[in-house]
Amino acid sequence: MSKVEINSFMRSIVLFFVSLSILIILLYNHIYRDKVQTHQYTLYSQMQIASLTLHSSIFTINFVEKSKDKQLYKLLRNKKSLYAYFEIFNSKKYFTKVSYPLENFRNDIAIIERGIVHEIIQALFLAFIVSVLFSFYALYPLKQSLKMTNEFIKDILHDFNTPISTIRLNLRLLPESNPKIKQRIASAVDTILNLQKNLKEFINEDMGEREAFDIKSLIEQRIAFFSGSYPHIYFNLDMESKNIYTYKNAMIRIIDNLLSNACKYSNNEGNVSVSLDQNILSIKDNGIGIKNPKKIFDRFYKETSRGLGIGLHIVDKLAKKMDIKIEVRSKINKGSVFKLDLSAIMDQSQQTRQTNTKDYL
Numbered sequence: 455m456s457k458v459e460i461n462s463f464m465r466s467i468v469l470f471f472v473s474l475s476i477l478i479i480l481l482y483n484h485i486y487r488d489k490v491q492t493h494q495y496t497l498y499s500q501m502q503i504a505s506l507t508l509h510s511s512i513f514t515i516n517f518v519e520k521s522k523d524k525q526l527y528k529l530l531r532n533k534k535s536l537y538a539y540f541e542i543f544n545s546k547k548y549f550t551k552v553s554y555p556l557e558n559f560r561n562d563i564a565i566i567e568r569g570i571v572h573e574i575i576q577a578l579f580l581a582f583i584v585s586v587l588f589s590f591y592a593l594y595p596l597k598q599s600l601k602m603t604n605e606f607i608k609d610i611l612h613d614f615n616t617p618i619s620t621i622r623l624n625l626r627l628l629p630e631s632n633p634k635i636k637q638r639i640a641s642a643v644d645t646i647l648n649l650q651k652n653l654k655e656f657i658n659e660d661m662g663e664r665e666a667f668d669i670k671s672l673i674e675q676r677i678a679f680f681s682g683s684y685p686h687i688y689f690n691l692d693m694e695s696k697n698i699y700t701y702k703n704a705m706i707r708i709i710d711n712l713l714s715n716a717c718k719y720s721n722n723e724g725n726v727s728v729s730l731d732q733n734i735l736s737i738k739d740n741g742i743g744i745k746n747p748k749k750i751f752d753r754f755y756k757e758t759s760r761g762l763g764i765g766l767h768i769v770d771k772l773a774k775k776m777d778i779k780i781e782v783r784s785k786i787n788k789g790s791v792f793k794l795d796l797s798a799i800m801d802q803s804q805q806t807r808q809t810n811t812k813d814y815l
Contacts, residue, residue, distance in 0.1 A: 462596055466589035467582075474581035478574060486570045493562055498529045498538060501552040505540035514553040517542070524549060531556070618643060640683060667702050669735070669796070670695045673728055676709050684717040686724060693730035700799040704772045711765040712737045712792050719758075733800050738791040744784035751780075 504510035514535075518524070524539050526549070531537075537553040621643055670693050677689045698705075716726045716739035727738045749755050751770035773780050777798035784790035 463589050463593050466592050467585045470588050471582055471585040474585065475578055478577045478581060482570055482574050482577070486566065489566050489570070490563060493566065494529060494536075497536060497554055497559075501529075501538045501554070502527075502540065504552050505538075505550040508550075510552075512554065512558070514555075516551045516553070517548045518551045520547060520549055535559075618646060664700055665702055666697050666699045668695050669693075669698050669705075669730070672702070672705065673709060676706065676713055677728070679710075680713050680717055684720075684724070686722060687717050687720055688723075688725050690725065690727040691729075693728065693735075696730065696800070698796060698799045700776050701772075704776060708769050708772055708778075708794070709737075711769045715739075715765065716741065716790075730796075733795065733797045735794040735796055736791055737794075738789065740789040743786040743788055744782070744790050745786065747782045747784050747790075750782065 500510070501513060504513045504515060508515055518539070526539050526541060529536060529538050533556070535553040535556050536559055537551055540550045540552065542548055542550055621639065670691075673691065673693070677691060681687065681689055713726065713728075716737060717724065719741040720726065720739050721741060725740045727736070729736045729738075744750055746755075750766045753764060753767045755767075770780065772778075773794070779795040781793040781795075782790065783793075
C-alpha cells in the first residue's frame with residue numbers, strides 16, 4: 455500500500471476502534487452496575503430467608519433490641535459488614551439482625567469485576583478485528599480510485615514523451631536566424647520535462663538506492679541545465695567539492711525544484727547564488743519573494759497562477775525521507791533563501807567510508 459493508503463487505513467482503524475471501544479466500555483459499565491445491584495438484591499433476599507429460618511452458613515444472625523433509629527427491611531452498610539433488620543413475629547422487644555462480612559462482599563465484587571474485565575477484553579479484541587475488516591472494506595474504493603488516478607497520470611506522462619521528442623527534434627531544424635524563438639521553445643520544453651519529473655515523483659514512492667557522489671559536481675550540472683533555459687539569470691556557485699551519501703535522483707529533484715523556482719520568480723536581471731557552509735546548502739535569489747513561507751510546502755499551495763503547487767511539496771517530502779532539514783527566509787520583492795542542512799547525510803557518508811576502510815584493513 456502507498457503512504458496515503460496506509461495513513462487512511464490507520465486513521466479508519468483508530469476512529470472506528472475508538473468509537474466501538476467507548477460504546478463497549480459504556481455498555482459494560484452499565485452491566486457492571488446492574489450486576490452489583492443484582493448481587494446486593496440477592497444478598498438481601500437471602501438475608502430475609504435467613505431471618506425466618508434463623509439458620510445460614512454465610513450470614514451472622516443476632517437479636518437486637520428495638521429502637522426508632524433501626525431501619526427495617528433495608529440493606530445497610532458499616533465498616534465491617536452489610537446488614538439488615540427484620541421484625542420477629544409476636545416479639546415486641548427484639549429485631550433480627552442478619553449480617554454479611556464486608557470483606558466477603560468485596561471479594562464478590564472483585565469476582566464480578568474480573569468477569570467484566572475479561573468480557574471487555576474479548577469485546578475489544580472482537581472490535582479491533584471488526585475495525586480492521588471495516589477499514590479494509592472502506593479503503594477499497596479509495597485504493598481503486600488512487601490506482602486509476604496513478605495509472606491515468608502514468609499514461610499521460612508516457613504520452614508526453616512522443617510530442618516532446620518531436621518538438622526537440624524539430625527545434626534543431628529551425629534556422630539559426632531565430633535564436634530567441636528557439637530559446638523560448640527550449641525553455642518551454644524544459645519546463646514540461648521538469649513538470650513531468652515532478653509528477654513522476656509525486657506518484658512514485660521508490661527512491662532507489664543510496665550512493666556517494668559529489669554535491670558540487672551535481673549542482674554544477676543542474677546550473678548548466680537551467681542556465682540554458684534562463685540566459686538572463688546570473689548563477690553564482692560558491693562551494694568546494696564534498697561527497698554526500700544519499701539518494702542521488704531524489705537530490706536532483708530537490709535541487710531542480712529549488713533552482714527552477716529561483717529562476718522562474720527572479721527579476722529580469724536575476725541573481726541566483728548557491729553556497730555550502732558548514733554542511734548548510736543555501737540557494738538564494740533576488741526574486742519576488744514569498745508571502746506565506748510557512749505554507750509553501752503544503753500540497754497544491756501556490757501564490758501565483760503558474761505551476762501546480764506540488765514542486766515544493768515534493769521537496770519537503772523528499773527532504774524528510776533523506777533527513778534533510780529545510781529553513782526558508784523570504785522578503786517580498788527582495789528575494790528568498792532556502793537553507794538545507796546536509797549534516798545527516800554528510801555524517802552517513804563519513805561513517806560509510808570509515809566502515810569500508812575498517813573492512814578493508
